[in-house]
Amino acid sequence: MVEIEMPMELETGVPTIITSQPKSTSPASDSGYDLRHNLNDDILRLDEGLASPFKYLIKMYNMHVQENHNRTFVYGGMQQFLIRQQKLAKTTPKPIPEHNHQNEGLHFNNLPVNVQLHIFSFLDTKSLCRIGSVCRHWDNISCDNILWQQKLEADVRQWNVIGHVTNPYMYREVESDWSNKEIYLRCSPQVNQLKRQENYSFHNLSNILRSLLPRTKPMVAMFGPGLECGTSRVVRKILWDKSGQFVTVGMFPGKFDGGYGSGVTLKLNNTVPFDLTTLYTSTSKERENVAQEHRMRHNKMMTRKVTARDVEEGGGEEEVFELKPRVKDLCRTVDAFIFVVDSSMENNTLDMDKTELFAMVNERWSSPHVPVLVLACIKDDTTTRMPCIDVVNRLEIGNLSRPWQVCNCEAESLKGVSDGIQWLLRQAQQN
Numbered sequence: 001m002v003e004i005e006m007p008m009e010l011e012t013g014v015p016t017i018i019t020s021q022p023k024s025t026s027p028a029s030d031s032g033y034d035l036r037h038n039l040n041d042d043i044l045r046l047d048e049g050l051a052s053p054f055k056y057l058i059k060m061y062n063m064h065v066q067e068n069h070n071r072t073f074v075y076g077g078m079q080q081f082l083i084r085q086q087k088l089a090k091t092t093p094k095p096i097p098e099h100n101h102q103n104e105g106l107h108f109n110n111l112p113v114n115v116q117l118h119i120f121s122f123l124d125t126k127s128l129c130r131i132g133s134v135c136r137h138w139d140n141i142s143c144d145n146i147l148w149q150q151k152l153e154a155d156v157r158q159w160n161v162i163g164h165v166t167n168p169y170m171y172r173e174v175e176s177d178w179s180n181k182e183i184y185l186r187c188s189p190q191v192n193q194l195k196r197q198e199n200y201s202f203h204n205l206s207n208i209l210r211s212l213l214p215r216t217k218p219m220v221a222m223f224g225p226g227l228e229c230g231t232s233r234v235v236r237k238i239l240w241d242k243s244g245q246f247v248t249v250g251m252f253p254g255k256f257d258g259g260y261g262s263g264v265t266l267k268l269n270n271t272v273p274f275d276l277t278t279l280y281t282s283t284s285k286e287r288e289n290v291a292q293e294h295r296m297r298h299n300k301m302m303t304r305k306v307t308a309r310d311v312e313e314g315g316g317e318e319e320v321f322e323l324k325p326r327v328k329d330l331c332r333t334v335d336a337f338i339f340v341v342d343s344s345m346e347n348n349t350l351d352m353d354k355t356e357l358f359a360m361v362n363e364r365w366s367s368p369h370v371p372v373l374v375l376a377c378i379k380d381d382t383t384t385r386m387p388c389i390d391v392v393n394r395l396e397i398g399n400l401s402r403p404w405q406v407c408n409c410e411a412e413s414l415k416g417v418s419d420g421i422q423w424l425l426r427q428a429q430q431n
Contacts, residue, residue: 109137116141121150125188148180157387160416161189163405163423167398169389217265218335218428220421223279223360224375225295225353226340228287231377234340234411235278238266245269245418261330268418272425279327296352301327302359321359328365336371336428337361338421343376343391343408345384354395361400371403371427373420380412403427 108116120128120141128151132139141147156168164170166187171178178186185191227235238246247267252275254262263277281287281299290298297304302321323331339357341350361372374397378385385408392398392406405423409416 113141117144117147120144121147125151125155125184125190129185143179143181145180148184152180152184155184155188156389159187159189159388160408161405161419162187162388162392164398164400164403166192167392169393170398173398218274218425219333220274220276220336220338220424220428221279221330221334221360222276222338222340223301224338224340224356225349226342226375226377227278227280228295229342230344230379231340231342231411233379234375234377234409234414234417237411237414238276238417239264241414243414245414249273255333256326256329260326261333268421268425272422274425277330279330296321296355299356300324302356319355321355323359323362323365327360331360331366334366334370336373336424337366338373338375338424340375340377341391341395342378343385343388344378345386347386350391350394354397357395357397358400361402363401368402371405371424372397372400373424374404374406375417375420376406376408377411378409380410 108119111119120131123131128142128147132142152168166189168183168187171183171186176183222235226232239248241247245268247270249265249267251264252262254260254277261277263275265273265275267273279301281295281301282290286298287295296302296319299321302323305320305322306317307320308317337360339360341347341353343350357372357374360366361370374391374395376385376388376391388406388408395406397404397406405420407416407420407423409420
């Protein structure tokens, strides 16, 4: 009889190999080995003719026993075996693949870091933001602070709109914790425009709900040297606009002595009405005989005072301009200001124009939440303009403690004017 022995090694976690083979219990037992040995001895004694059938049977029996003797079975402990193999694979160090030094210089990541940064500097903002998703190394390179500083300094001179929250130099002055990439994406007009397009439905819904609320028409006062030079046609273009951006609804009288503060009621894009009053320093004939650099001394909206400077400030005299009483009263009723300047490259009086701006929007007679829009005008697209950021710096408008925006525009085509006034009215209605 052939028996299968159940091994005791199942608890060790090693698979048990069970071999089917004859078992010998005692010398007197009928084992397969003894049977074959005895039969072979007996067959040798038989006649060769009679032994042939028995030899054939013994041969078949030997083949059957030999086949069962070599047959193995895997039984039990398989799960423990696999767990042990997994642990062994984790502890065994992986072989390091051989590095092909011949192609080492052909891979981008093997280039020096400064070379990689130089290559990335030729990408535009959109591509530079997307390329960081390729791998972690490219993400680190594309977020380099020096790389974005160079891009910020180069692109900021091309921006056509800069405001009180999108002025990159403001973040540097306050030593913000933001990286140069974060500052760029916060201040870039192109990025802000994409954000508005993504939230277009939300803004439309908010504008509809805001229009349902009862509100008075905002009062807007327009002034500045740009109304008295080559860009003065911007007012006429607004009043007689044929493109449909500005529609004249009517006129309103002035609230002060002599009808001071009168103007016209306009609609922007046929939706938002507002009152516009235009303030000039003097009459048209008087302005023709006065040079731009002397216009402040002949400004009838202000009084000029000469005060002595402190010794610490270098001594000498200082000119101080203050609004006349009726202009102060008008400024107290104004909901928004538009300051028009000539931003052509040949204009050399922009540094002096800030005196008029700061005198008009002084917090003593104008609420600090009243917004200011600076229209940096040129006559037409054939005129070379100075960058918008230069207008911001020369006017020192960043020192204002109120919402402000500097917007590039053209007097003849009104390009950029409607976008700036739309921002101004939106700010005025939020207050």
